[in-house]
Amino acid sequence: MTSNVSNIIKPTPADRVFRYVALFFLLVVMVLLTYPLIFVINASFTDPLKLYSSPLLLYPKGFNLGSYSIAFANSDIWIGYRNSLIYTFLGTIVNIVMTILGAYPLSRKDFTGRNVLTFFYSFTMFFSGGLIPYYLVVSGLGLVDNIWTMIIPGAVSVYNMIIMRTFFSTNIPTELEEAAKIDGCSNFRLLLSVVLPLSTPILAVLSLYYGVDHWNGYFHAMIFLNDRNRYPLQLFLREILIQNQMSDMLQIATDEKYAQRMMDQLGLKYVVIVVSTLPIFIIYPFLQKFFNKGVLVGALKG
Amino acid sequence: MLNRYKSKGAAAQLKRSIVRNTGLYVMSLPVVIYFIIFSYLPMYGVQIAFRNYSLTAGITTSPWVGLEHLKVFYQSYYFGRLIKNTLFLSLYSLLVGIPAPIILALMFQEVRRKKLRSVLQAISYAPNFFSTVVACGMIVMFLAPNTGVIPVLMEALGLNMSTSILTNKDAFRHIYVWSGIWQNVGWSSLIYTAAISGIPTDQYEAAAIEGASHLQQIIHITLPNLAPTITILSILAMGGVMSVGYEKVYLLQNDLNLETSEVISTYVFKTGLLNKKPRYSFSAMVGLFNSVVNLFLLSSVNMLSRRISETSLW
Numbered sequence: 001m002t003s004n005v006s007n008i009i010k011p012t013p014a015d016r017v018f019r020y021v022a023l024f025f026l027l028v029v030m031v032l033l034t035y036p037l038i039f040v041i042n043a044s045f046t047d048p049l050k051l052y053s054s055p056l057l058l059y060p061k062g063f064n065l066g067s068y069s070i071a072f073a074n075s076d077i078w079i080g081y082r083n084s085l086i087y088t089f090l091g092t093i094v095n096i097v098m099t100i101l102g103a104y105p106l107s108r109k110d111f112t113g114r115n116v117l118t119f120f121y122s123f124t125m126f127f128s129g130g131l132i133p134y135y136l137v138v139s140g141l142g143l144v145d146n147i148w149t150m151i152i153p154g155a156v157s158v159y160n161m162i163i164m165r166t167f168f169s170t171n172i173p174t175e176l177e178e179a180a181k182i183d184g185c186s187n188f189r190l191l192l193s194v195v196l197p198l199s200t201p202i203l204a205v206l207s208l209y210y211g212v213d214h215w216n217g218y219f220h221a222m223i224f225l226n227d228r229n230r231y232p233l234q235l236f237l238r239e240i241l242i243q244n245q246m247s248d249m250l251q252i253a254t255d256e257k258y259a260q261r262m263m264d265q266l267g268l269k270y271v272v273i274v275v276s277t278l279p280i281f282i283i284y285p286f287l288q289k290f291f292n293k294g295v296l297v298g299a300l301k302g
Numbered sequence: 303m304l305n306r307y308k309s310k311g312a313a314a315q316l317k318r319s320i321v322r323n324t325g326l327y328v329m330s331l332p333v334v335i336y337f338i339i340f341s342y343l344p345m346y347g348v349q350i351a352f353r354n355y356s357l358t359a360g361i362t363t364s365p366w367v368g369l370e371h372l373k374v375f376y377q378s379y380y381f382g383r384l385i386k387n388t389l390f391l392s393l394y395s396l397l398v399g400i401p402a403p404i405i406l407a408l409m410f411q412e413v414r415r416k417k418l419r420s421v422l423q424a425i426s427y428a429p430n431f432f433s434t435v436v437a438c439g440m441i442v443m444f445l446a447p448n449t450g451v452i453p454v455l456m457e458a459l460g461l462n463m464s465t466s467i468l469t470n471k472d473a474f475r476h477i478y479v480w481s482g483i484w485q486n487v488g489w490s491s492l493i494y495t496a497a498i499s500g501i502p503t504d505q506y507e508a509a510a511i512e513g514a515s516h517l518q519q520i521i522h523i524t525l526p527n528l529a530p531t532i533t534i535l536s537i538l539a540m541g542g543v544m545s546v547g548y549e550k551v552y553l554l555q556n557d558l559n560l561e562t563s564e565v566i567s568t569y570v571f572k573t574g575l576l577n578k579k580p581r582y583s584f585s586a587m588v589g590l591f592n593s594v595v596n597l598f599l600l601s602s603v604n605m606l607s608r609r610i611s612e613t614s615l616w
Contacts, residue, residue, distance in 0.1 A: 015516040019412050026409040026422075033426050033484060036440055039451065052449060102333035105326035112319035117330060124337060126541060127597050129344030130589025131567070132574045132582055136350075136361070137343045155336055187325025216433030219549045223575060234435045241439025242553055269443060273436050280431045288424055 044068070044274045048267035067267030071275060074268070080233035087150040087232055088214040095210040096203065098156040099164050104191050106161075107168035108177075125158045138224065149224040150214070150232065160206050167202040168195065201290045208287045212280060233276055240265075240272055351587035364583075371587035380569065388565040388592075391551070392543040394479050400536055402483050403490035404528065408520060410495060423495065426488030438553040441481050442468060469558035478554060478563075482547065493535070494528060501527045533613040541600035544592045566592045 011019070038058075043051055047064040071077055105111045106118055128134070143149035172195050180190050196203070218234035225231060244265060320327055351371060353364040375381055406426070413419040432440070444450045445467045453463040467473050501524065509519050548567035555563045566588060574585025600615075608614035 012515065018516050022409050022412040026406075026412065029406065029409070030422060030426065033429060033488060036444065036484070037428060040440065098333055098336065101329045105323075105330050108323070108326060110319065111323060111326050112316045117334070120334070121337060124341040126600055127345070127593055128341065129346070129348040130586060130593055131570050132586040132589055133344035133347035133350065134340070135575060136347055136582070137340065141339075153340055155340075156333060161333075187323060187329070191329075212431060216431075216435075218433070218435050219552075234433055237433070237435045237439065238553070241435060242442055266449065269439065273432075273439060277432060277436060281428070284431065285424075 040270050040273050044267070044270040046267075048263040051266060052263070067264075067271045070264050070268050071271040076228075076231075076236045076239075077233070077272065077275070079229060080231055080236040083147075083230060084215055084233040087147070088211050091151045091154070091214040092207055092211045094151055094155050095157075095160075096207055099161050099206060099210075100191070100196070102156055102161045103164035104168060104195065106165040107172070109174070121158050121161065135223065144224050145227050145230065146224075147230055150221060154213075154217075154220065157210075160209060164199075164202055164206060167199060171202075172198055204287055205290045208284065211283075215280060237272055237276055241269055348586060348590050350583050351590045353583055355583045355586070367583075371584045372591065374584065375588050375591065380564070383561070384564060384566050384569055387562055388544060388546060388567075390562075391475060391478060391565060392546045394475055395482055395546070396536070396539050396543070398479055398483055399486065399490075400532070400539065402487045404494055404532065406487055407491040407494035407498060408524065410491065411498060411524075423488065423492065427492065428488070429485045430489035432485065434547075434549050434553060437481065437485055438550060441477060441554065445477070468554075469556055471559045471562045474554065474559045474562045478547075478551065482550070490535075493531065497528055497531045498524060529611065530613045533607055533611055534615065537600070537603050537607055537615055540603040541596065543599055544596040 042058070042060045044067060045060040045063055045065070047062055047066060050061045102121065106114050108114070138144070138149065138153050143153060176194060177190060180194050185194075216234065218232070218238055221232050221235055222238075225235070347361055350361055350364065352366060352368055353361075354367050355361065355364045359365075410419055410423060413422060429437070444452050447453055447463065447466045453467065457463045467477070505523050505527075506519055509523055514522065545567060546565050548565060548571070551563060551565055552568050552571070555568065570585045570589045570592070573581050573588070604614050604616065
C-alpha cells in the first residue's frame with residue numbers, strides 16, 4: 001500500500017525522516033524481542049562454567065554439548081516428552097473432530113436453532129462456574145490421575161469453533177451444498193466429501209492452535225495429575241525451571257559438589273527450553289503461510 | 303394470541319428442520335453434551351458458594367448459608383489487596399498491551415519489501431509459542447542475581463543489584479506486564495497488519511494528492527480504519543480483566559512478592575484446592591464474585607461501545 005502511494009507522489013523529506021525513525025525503532029524492538037531466544041540457544045551450547053563468568057552472550061562460547069547429555073540422561077524429560085506427545089496427538093484429534101461437529105451445523109442457514117445454539121456455546125466464554133465447581137465436576141467424573149483428563153475436559157474451545165464456523169460460512173459456496181443435497185447427499189457425506197476438502201487452511205491453523213495449547217499447558221495437569229509417570233513435559237519443566245530456581249535462591253552451599261550441581265542445573269535449564277520448544281518451531285514454518293490468509297480477521301467478523 | 307401463533311410456528315419449523323437435517327442435529331449432540339457437562343454443570347454446582355459444602359454432604363444436600371461466605375471474604379484482610387492487585391495488573395496490561403501491537407503493526411508497514419516484512423513478522427511472534435512455564439523460566443533466569451543478564455547489565459551501569467529483582471514486590475507488576483508484551487506483541491500485531499492490508503489504497507492516494515504527510519495519513523486514514531478492530535479486541539480484553547493470566551502469575555509468585563502478586567484467581571486456587579483443608583464453598587464464592595464482576599464489566603463496556611461507536615460484541 002505504501003509503495004503504491006510513493007509511486008504517485010514523491011515522499012517529502014519529512015516523510016523520509018519519519019520513515020527512518022520508525023525503521024530505527026523497529027530495529028530496536030526486533031533486537032529486544034529476539035535477544036532472549038538467541039541467548040537461550042547460545043547458552044544451551046555453552047559450558048555452564050563460562051556462563052557464570054560472563055552472562056552476556058551474543059554467540060556461543062565454544063561448542064559444548066555437555067548440558068545436552070545431562071538433559072538426555074534425565075529420565076523425567078523422556079517421560080514428559082512421551083506423555084506430551086501422546087496428549088497432544090490424541091487431544092488435537094479430538095479437538096478438531098469436536099470443533100467441526102460444533103461449527104458445521106452453525107454455518108448452515110437452514111439449520112433451525114442455530115442462534116439458540118450459538119448463544120448456548122458463546123455464553124460459556126463470558127461466564128463460568130469457576131475453578132472449584134469445575135474441579136468438583138471433573139473429579140466427580142473420575143478424571144483425576146487419568147490420562148483422559150488431558151483430553152476430554154478441553155475437548156473444544158468456543159473461540160476456535162466460531163473461527164471455524166465463520167470460515168465455513170464465508171468460504172463454502174451455498175450452491176455447492178444445495179447441489180449436493182439435491183443429489184441426495186446426506187449431511188455427513190456433504191461435510192466429509194465437500195466441505196472438509198475445501199477447508200484445509202482452517203483445519204491446519206486450528207490444529208496448530210490446539211496442538212500448541214496441549215503441548216504448552218501445565219495448569220490443568222498440575223491440578224488433576226499426581227502420578228509423575230503421567231506428567232506432561234511442562235510439569236517437569238516447571239520443576240527444573242522454576243521450583244529449583246526458587247529453592248536455589250534460599251539454599252546455602254552445603255557440600256563440595258554443590259557448585260558442580262549448580263552448574264549442571266544452569267546448563268540443563270537452557271537445554272530444556274530449547275528441547276521442549278523445538279517441536280513447535282519445526283512445525284510452524286509449514287503453517288505460517290496460512291496465518292496471513294485472513295483467518296484471524298475472519299474470526300472477528302463472526 | 304399472535305405470540306402463541308408465532309411460537310407454534312417456530313416449533314413446527316424446528317420439527318421440519320429436524321426431519322430434513324437430522325444429520326446436523328446428530329452432529330451437534332456431542333458438542334452440546336460436552337458443554338452441558340464441562341460448562342453448565344459447574345454453573346449449576348456454583349450453588350455450593352451459598353452452602354457449606356463438604357465432600358460427604360454433597361452439592362445439593364449441604365446446608366444453605368446464604369451470603370455468609372461473601373461476607374467473610376468482604377471482611378477479610380485480603381479483600382482489598384486482591385481486588386487492587388487484580389485490577390492493577392490487568393489494567394496495566396491493557397494500557398500497554400492494546401497500543402503496543404498497533405504501533406508495531408504500523409512500524410512493520412514502513413518495511414516496503416514484502417518478503418522481508420513477513421520474515422520480520424514471523425520472527426516477532428516466535429515468543430508467542432513459548433509455553434507459560436518456559437516463558438516464566440526465562441524470566442526467572444534472566445533476572446536471577448549473579449547469573450541473569452539483566453542484573454549483570456544493570457550492575458555494569460552502576461546500579462546496586464544486591465537484592466533480587468524477583469523477590470522485589472515493587473518490580474512484580476512491571477515484570478509481569480512487560481514480559482507479556484515480549485511474548486504477545488508480535489502475534490497480536492498480525493491481526494492489525496491484516497486489517498491494514500484491507501484498507502483500500504485509493505484513500506491513501508487521494509490523501510497524498512491532497513498533500514497529506516505520511517504521519518497525517520496514518521492518523522486520518524489508517525487509525526480510523528482500524529477503529530472497529532481495536533474496539534472489538536479491547537472489549538474482549540475488558541472481559542478478561544478479572545481473570546488476568548493467573549497461570550503466569552502463579553508461576554512468578556514467591557513468598558516475598560505476594561503483596562502485589564496475589565490475585566483473585568490464584569487465591570481461589572490456593573484456598574480451594576491447595577489448602578490442606580480445602581475451603582470449597584468459600585473459594586467457590588470468591589470465584590463466583592470474580593465471574594460476576596467480570597460479566598458485569600464486559601457487558602458495560604460492550605454497551606458503552608455500542609452507544610458510542612456502534613461496534614459491539616452483541
